[in-house]
Amino acid sequence: MKLPKQWRRTYINFLVRFKKSRKQFRNRFQDVEVELYDLNKVVEPFVHSFNLLLVLLAIASLVAAEGFELQAPYKRWNNYLELTIILGFSLSYFLRLFLTSKRIQLVRSRIFETILISSLALIGISYLIGGQDFLEYVATLFGGKEIWPILILATKIYLILLIIERSIRAAPILLSLKRKPTQVVAGSFLSVIAVGALLLMTPRATVDGQGLDLIDALFTSTSAVCVTGLIVVDTATHLTMFGQVIVMILIQVGGLGLLTIATLFALFVSSGLGVGQMTLLKGTVGETRTSETFQTIKRIVGITLLIEACGALGYYLSWHDLFDDNSTRLFFSMFHAVSAFCNAGFSVFTNSLADQVNALNYGINITTMILIITGGLGFTTLWELIKGNPHHRLRNWKFSIHTRLVLWATGILITVGTVAFLVLEWNGVLSGYQTSDKILLSLFQSVTTRTAGFNTVDIGGLGTSTTLVFLTLMIIGASPASTAGGIKTTTVSVLLLSAWSTITGKRDVEFAKKKIAKDTVFTAMTVFILAAVCLFFFTFLLTITEDQPFIDLLFEEFSAFATVGLSRGITGELTTAGKSIIIVSMFIGRVGIVTLALAFAKRRTATKYQYPSESVIVA
Incomplete structure (x- = not known):
């Protein structure tokens, strides 16, 4: 069936106008993209500084909340601060997404951060749709009666994950600095020692609620990061569970090396490392070929976790009569497995293993010797x-x-x-x-x-x-x-x-x-x-x-x-x-x-x- 001439003319005119409008839109969009690119170059340094400020505030907020016994008013203000920090991170993310011309690439390269932001947005949308009642219903699914304690806990977890993500993302930047590999290695150890000392100085790290003084905190942190094991305070009786966990983490980071751990996760959450960065890393992991550096790092972390898991199982089975509480038994097993494999020598027993329970226990001795x-x-x-x-x-x-x-x-x-x-x-x-x-x-x-x-x-x-x-x-x-x-x-x-x-x-x-x-x-x-x-x-x-x-x-x-x-x-x-x-x-x-x-x-x-x-x- 042949269309009337008037209809065909109208259709052709519509196509011409549509193509012209599309071309104008593309030209205008390209002009906007160019303007956004120029704006991004101006804004980017401020965004970096803003993110650094947020990370520092997040660390301070978490240390204040977990390391100190805050009174009710201060605790409430600290919770508000944490929520503000999360909103700041979200604002920074969406600002980057708006200013860049490679939005899909940004989302893919920052998939971890995208998931975190999306989770926050989902909670916000749920609140707008269902209100307080809906969130309280969600709280009951997790065994709670009120939503705010769960939101505060989720906020802390969110901040910890964001701090880790930001720190990991800083690894490639650190490796790109025009520094000697030896300077980067020494600097990474010093930074971990400093952070560990500050955490050990918090009141919650010690049983007496006073925290370690500066010299003892530095000594303990250095001993843990340098996997030495010399102590000036009894790890078993003077440090709380919080303090002992800090020591265990410091041992693990010190044993593997901060650069090794950060680089491994950076390669998963970002687009990768350059040849120069891999060249710097190869000496820190004992590799002679740059092309094999990443595989070596994966093997190091994989072997470490596997052996430590086997060691923890060996300790757990050997201490079946020592602990009534399985959670305490599991923690002791994990702590000693990490300490033994990393050759640290820290123990959460007062006399190390020189007591009647452990000294002649063949399971404990064999497990420890194999790990060492x-x-x-x-x-x-x-x-x-x-x-x-x-x-x-x-x-x-x-x-x-x-x-x-x-x-x-x-x-x-x-x-x-x-x-x-x-x-x-x-x-x-x-x-x-x-x-x-x-x-x-x-x-x-x-x-x-x-x-x-x-x-x-x-x-x-x-x-x-x-x-x-x-x-x-x-x-x-x-x-x-x-x-x-x-x-x-x-x-x-x-x-x-x-x-x-x-x-x-x-x-x-x-x-x-x-x-x-x-x-x-x-x-x-x-x-x-x-x-x-x-x-x-x-x-x-x-x-x-x-x-x-x-x-x-x-x-x-x-x-x-x-x-x-x-x-x-x-x-x-x-x-x-x-x-x-x-x-x-x-x-x-x-x-x-x-x-x-x-x-x-x-x-x-x-x-x-x-x-x-x-x-x-x-x-």
Whole structure:
């Protein structure tokens, strides 16, 4: 059927006008987008500053609410502040969404924040539609009678999630700064220590409601972040559950590293990291290839959580008769699993594990030793042991030279330490025990002394000979890319191999038909020399500030610098100056003496010349 001519003309005119209007709309829309882009460049710095202010206010609000006993009027005003902060975050989000031309990309890259904002909007719409009655009905679904307590709790959770999200999003920015990797690593540890100290100073962190004083809070926070375990207050009796949870979180963050954790989550909640950022990170996780950095980070976190979960299960089953309350039993299990794997040595028992319940409990001893050893082997070694066919690898011994050195050194040190402790303390602290118990106690002390800090015997009652053995084990420590401290097993192994090469007249340092690079040998020498200088210097300072036996001060300094955590009972008696010295020692020992030195050194430059060589008489 053919349309009338007038209708066709009308239809054609309509199409022409429609296309013209659409073109005008597009041109106008593009003009608006350009204006919004220009406006966004002006507003963006203010939005960043506004968001930073909101994050700081949110942290202050949560600390005030959870760390202090606020009176009713202040608590109400704090709740209003929290709601205002959430509205501020929402305003910032929608402002960004309005100003940007890539709205879909913004929503995808900020999916976590989008979900949080959408949840808040849903609650607001529900209130507008259903009013107070509807929200109270929702409250009954969660077992409550009033909506406001639930809203306040939801507000706190919302703020915590937003703070975490903002902090995680700051990781790529931090890695983009023109700083040395060593400076970024040291700065991340310092920031966590500072935050931990502030939280431990809040009244709710301690049983007496006074909070820790500044020096004790700094000491405890540093000891936890540096996975040391030295304490100036009893973690079991002086800290509340809130304080103990803070310590556990600090241990976990310190063991894995703030950058490792933040980067992992940043890669999930944002669009990713650049090559330069990955290059900075690879050194912090013990990776040599930039392309494998993200996979390595995922493996580190995955292996850690898996082993800690297995360890917590082992503790939980071993303490079946100790606790009547399953929630307390679960918390104790989680705390000790994190502390043991991270080689921290913190315990929520007053005497560590040196009591009748734990000292001779085979389940507790075996679980703790497995966690300490796996945490001290290093993630590089652990992954090499896990991947591939383990039976084939063990039969043909086809591990890398690094893994072979780590396994040999670990096995030898555990064996030598066990035998030495058993022989030297047979009639000492081991007297009165059965032979099987003596062997168990000796094995445990040998494993824990190198880095962990747990103990099942009285360390203060050890003889001088045993103390010297402990000093040796402590300074050697565990292995690289691990949660443990010390100058590392590979460092000592390389030095011994270098000495053997010199004695046997070989020009190269060899192991397992492989030549160890000269740079590795030089680095090992540097670590050993700088560690010796630091130990001498800090011990010398302690002899000036403290009125304690020299052997006790020496033991304390070795324990702090090697991030072990064992003590002969003088930690709580240290003066403020002595505690400060130990704090610095723990920090240097955890970050690494070479890492800290490189943070302040000039960038390495290649020279285009060589001087003539000349011999020097050295022996």
